[in-house]
Amino acid sequence: VAVGLGAVAWPSRHVAAQAAAALGVPLAVPPASPAVTPFAAPLPRPPVLTPVAPFSTTCPTDASTQYYEIRSRQVAASIIPGLPTPVFAYDGVYPGPTIVARTGRNVVVRHRNELADNIVVHLHGGHNPPDSDGFPTDYIPSGGFRDFCYPNTEAAATHWYHDHTMDFTALNVLQGLAGFYLIRDDVEDSLNLPGGEFDVPLVFQDRRFNPDGSFFFDPLDIAGYLGDRFLVNGVIQPFFPVARRKYRFRMLNGSNARFYHFFLSTGQPFVQIATEGGLLAAPVTRPSVGLVPAERIEVVIDFSVYPSGTQVFLENCLVQTSGIGPGPVNRSQCTPVLRFDVGGAAADPSAIPRVLRPFTPYPLSEVVATRTFVLDFAAGRWTINGLPFDASRVDFSPRVNTYERWRFANTSFTWAHPMHIHHDDFQIERRNARPPGPHEVGFKDTVSIMAGEAVSVLMRFSKVGRYVFHCHNLEHEDVRMMSVFEITP
Ligand code: C2O
Numbered sequence: 079v080a081v082g083l084g085a086v087a088w089p090s091r092h093v094a095a096q097a098a099a100a101l102g103v104p105l106a107v108p109p110a111s112p113a114v115t116p117f118a119a120p121l122p123r124p125p126v127l128t129p130v131a132p133f134s135t136t137c138p139t140d141a142s143t144q145y146y147e148i149r150s151r152q153v154a155a156s157i158i159p160g161l162p163t164p165v166f167a168y169d170g171v172y173p174g175p176t177i178v179a180r181t182g183r184n185v186v187v188r189h190r191n192e193l194a195d196n197i198v199v200h201l202h203g204g205h206n207p208p209d210s211d212g213f214p215t216d217y218i219p220s221g222g223f224r225d226f227c228y229p230n231t232e233a234a235a236t237h238w239y240h241d242h243t244m245d246f247t248a249l250n251v252l253q254g255l256a257g258f259y260l261i262r263d264d265v266e267d268s269l270n271l272p273g274g275e276f277d278v279p280l281v282f283q284d285r286r287f288n289p290d291g292s293f294f295f296d297p298l299d300i301a302g303y304l305g306d307r308f309l310v311n312g313v314i315q316p317f318f319p320v321a322r323r324k325y326r327f328r329m330l331n332g333s334n335a336r337f338y339h340f341f342l343s344t345g346q347p348f349v350q351i352a353t354e355g356g357l358l359a360a361p362v363t364r365p366s367v368g369l370v371p372a373e374r375i376e377v378v379i380d381f382s383v384y385p386s387g388t389q390v391f392l393e394n395c396l397v398q399t400s401g402i403g404p405g406p407v408n409r410s411q412c413t414p415v416l417r418f419d420v421g422g423a424a425a426d427p428s429a430i431p432r433v434l435r436p437f438t439p440y441p442l443s444e445v446v447a448t449r450t451f452v453l454d455f456a457a458g459r460w461t462i463n464g465l466p467f468d469a470s471r472v473d474f475s476p477r478v479n480t481y482e483r484w485r486f487a488n489t490s491f492t493w494a495h496p497m498h499i500h501h502d503d504f505q506i507e508r509r510n511a512r513p514p515g516p517h518e519v520g521f522k523d524t525v526s527i528m529a530g531e532a533v534s535v536l537m538r539f540s541k542v543g544r545y546v547f548h549c550h551n552l553e554h555e556d557v558r559m560m561s562v563f564e565i566t567p
């Protein structure tokens with residue numbers, strides 16, 4: 079099965095997993111990617127998508143609505159010099175173009191599918207109506223389109239949009255269907271954080287390449303995809319010229335199954351200012367930062383502490399040799415993924431305010447239900463409470479405008495599961511009976527549940543509708559480690 083994409087009809091991973099479990103099919107031996115020279119290419123910034131003229135749509139609109147159109151199609155990306163890589167690209171760009179939205183202002187995105195197979199588009203982090211959320215069977219057929227209505231009621235945050243096709247999410251995201259969606263608001267504007275060209279999104283993805291430059295992908299590998307090359311914004315180990323001043327980085331783990339733990343090679347700490355749901359109550363200074371698949375954090379790095387000419391590496395020091403999950407952080411086995419080249423001085427009127435955004439913990443006294451979700455492995459695939467995803471089954475039904483406690487219990491000894499809940503953000507209540515660290519006290523939509531861990535989160539349901547939650551190891555998701563909940567009136 080170690081063949082380039084496009085050569086075969088890919089079996090659904092769900093079916094492949096069952097076949098592999100039944101037959102004991104061995105995994106392909108992955109190729110080593112063609113050699114590349116690291117730090118030879120600059121860090122690109124995904125282009126910001128330009129709005130289009132208003133079009134007729136069933137989405138709610140008003141005079142302030144921004145309209146966008148995105149065509150998903152296959153293009154050749156130049157990632158390894160001389161070896162074009164076929165990618166699935168939102169609007170022909172890999173990673174996809176960045177949408178910049180504003181709180182309180184509607185966005186309508188018309189997604190056109192010019193690929194050969196069904197796609198589904200999900201705005202990860204978005205608090206969107208159910209029919210715009212990208213339920214895994216809300217297919218956009220090849221040649222078709224679908225309008226997504228995004229009210230942007232949430233606070234400023236770093237979201238991302240990506241494919242969510244039932245059984246094929248891992249393949250489609252791996253092939254390139256992922257992009258940033260940023261929401262800005264007045265609170266953020268008032269804080270004077272580094273902005274404009276000093277506000278930089280970074281998506282981290284690992285990939286393995288076939289000798290012809292195409293992405294290697296093994297549909298029978300249900301443990302989780304690991305690449306042997308590290309890409310930032312679609313480029314293998316880029317360099318980034320920076321001025322001697324503060325920068326804001328929006329860090330997204332856009333990898334299928336790889337976990338990261340980052341250090342700066344100089345030992346300088348990161349100042350974390352945000353989680354997935356937006357700004358923290360106050361900045362948190364951290365010597366290193368971890369990112370599980372789909373997780374986002376925002377940090378500020380001040381390069382004015384270095385003389386010009388300094389090279390600072392962003393290093394991943396988390397050893398991971400299998401999709402099962404990461405090993406330990408090992409500072410003698412780091413891989414530099416991005417190099418900052420410190421240049422000249424620059425004016426820096428920006429600040430890191432001591433107070434960012436007020437945070438109010440959810441009232442425990444109002445929690446009306448506690449639900450436990452056991453993350454397990456049965457009959458050759460991962461399950462939640464013993465069940466695989468079924469698009470036609472509703473697993474449970476919380477009531478709108480109520481609070482609940484969801485407790486994730488990972489009963490395995492080895493597997494790591496980054497769990498993600500759609501639509502409403504959560505607050506972490508306890509990790510293994512202890513309160514979360516300060517960098518996790520905020521609104522989140524993705525949380526790591528490592529082997530043997532139990533994590534409880536508090537939910538508040540703000541809208542009626544049917545949504546999913548799932549493991550964001552995309553190979554686990556595609557063997558249907560996903561549940562459906564329907565928020566009822
Ligand atoms: Cu980022 Cu349900 O996904």
Ligand code: CU
Pocket residue numbers: 200201202203498499500501
């Ligand atoms: Cu999501």
Ligand code: CU
Pocket residue numbers: 460494495496549550551554555559
């Ligand atoms: Cu998992």
